[in-house]
Amino acid sequence: MLDSTDKPLVSVRDLKMHFPIYAGLLRRRVGEVKAVDGVSFDVMEGETLGLVGESGCGKSTCGRAVLRLYDITSGQIKIDGREIGSTPQAALRSMRPTMQMVFQDPQASLNPRMTVENIIKEPLDEHTTLSDAEKREKVGELMDAVGLNRKFAKRYPHAFSGGQRQRIGIARALALNPKFIVCDEPIAALDVSIQAQVVNLLEDLQEQFGLTYLFISHDLSMVRHIATRVAVMYLGKVVELAPREGLYADPLHPYTKALLSAVPEPDPSLARKSERIILKGDVPSPSNPPEGCNFCTRCPSVMDICKRVEPDYREVQPGRFTACHLYNETNDTAEATAGPEAKQSVNKEKTQ
């Protein structure tokens, strides 16, 4: 893996993406789905930032919003030194080669009526002035890079397996030598033995071309493998962001703890021994999030303050960010301890 530097390539500040809800005879605006509600993070050059969370938490919307596939509600997005948060879509076109996307479902994201060659060539047609021969050569190189046989260039997507289709999607994303690629659940639709192939390919390409990834996934074990740092989202907000080792060894936010403990462990003796934190209930609706902390309805260490005041998202340890009242003020005592102790110390302070 390329050594990641401390220079952010992508910098997102207070990103909000609200989708309006219209209802009634006059299609009046009655509310909004706060899919992404104030998210801030940096992606350093050459690193892979993992973005994890359950379905509906807004992680895909966040990935798409960062690439400005939506017109965002508010916030700043800086990619490679350029602010694109409020750039009109037409002006964004010239920026597109730097930032690309690999989609979740390779079946749906490849045009079934185009040959593989045409699919990979399309970005070249759109953004470069290469001659046909040069384009064909480039397509050949890309197919080599992602491990597809050049002979299959004239075939259609249906003739390929799921893993191969995902390789086609990756080749298309690479065509314009991007710096930053958003991978939106690139392996979710693949079988386990094929997932490993695609993940290894993504890592090889990162090293070869010096790519920076935002890797969106719900598979925590795969993210542990590929990501340098990991951001955990819950109901439109990042609740914790930390370097990989720290997050998996010592999660701070109660939601991260529960999420990690829910991952099935492929080892029967471990799986039966470890105590699971079973969260009660379901994720609240993003159109009507609870008052205070978004997680307060399911949190095992919930306190009074959580139901009233929304916790700040702040750096509680060097390089580790979280949004939780357990780590407020009592920073020194609550630091790195599990929920109950931290909760007690907070309670103590309150009674004093």
Next chain:
Amino acid sequence: MPDGAMPVLDVRDLKTVFRTRGGEVHAVNDVSFSLKAGELLGVVGESGSGKSVTMMSLLGLLPSPPADVRHGTVTFEGQDLLHVSPETLRSVRGGKIGFVFQDPMTSLNPVYPVGFQIMEPLRKHMGLNKREATVRAQELLELVGIPDAKRRLDDYPHQFSGGMRQRVMIAIALACDPKVLIADEPTTALDVTIQAQILELMKELRDKLGMAVIWITHDLGVIAGIADRVMVMYAGQVVEHAPVHELFSHPQHPYTRALLKTIPTITGKRAARLTIIEGQPPIMTSPPNACPFRDRCDVAFDRCARENPPRYDLGDGHDAACFYDARTGGPRDA
């Protein structure tokens, strides 16, 4: 687990073929297994390995044509389910054998309230009247942990979240006190935190009701946490079958070993690079007369291309269909 107990369900040499325009597809090839009361059998395999088709074959759920259950026996309560009348089979399905499907959205009827759908098997199979069935349906919803059960009986599937819908599916499957519950990837469409809820629920219900469960999944992590025995399928065949601890600590078939290596974990040492299984699963258009895994296998030798290995008994309820003996590191005797 009661050892040596009579199996509640016994499947021998089940073979299912699909007739397609491109020729026959051999989806299930001589699959045999048995299930004891109160036992949880995990079935693992990639998509297309025949896990779901096996279970659907034995309940006669596959449309024919194109499906054709060629041969085999499925013994359940002294009857061969492959050779009983459709009426008898219908009384078994949803009655003594419950089925939970993968996708709770497509397997619940969107135009009927869930209460009606839970009451349907109760009235059909157990002959309860409407009032009795309502009471029982409410009990079932409470059993699977849906709060405010009485009121929610009148709700429609779209008013429930994914995890809740899957609970409703389980409630329907449990309605008639089944002896066997077949769960086909019941948690695949769900998030990990909801999956953890459902897994806990299943373990609890299994202990409480004493039914046997067949749990189909592609997630070895889920299997490790819940199963008593595991059956690994590849290309329509059972390639390895063992008690769960044995399978994870001493996998014998090269496919199982490779599969266990490909999955990253959230604990333990992080591998610098994931191990991969090269190649693709075979296209099963010809009858299996060679080992289906040989092209992707790292220990394959000439015999693997000539014969399809039988399931060798390795003792202690462990068997593997491979000519290579991982214990001695050499070929097995003929």
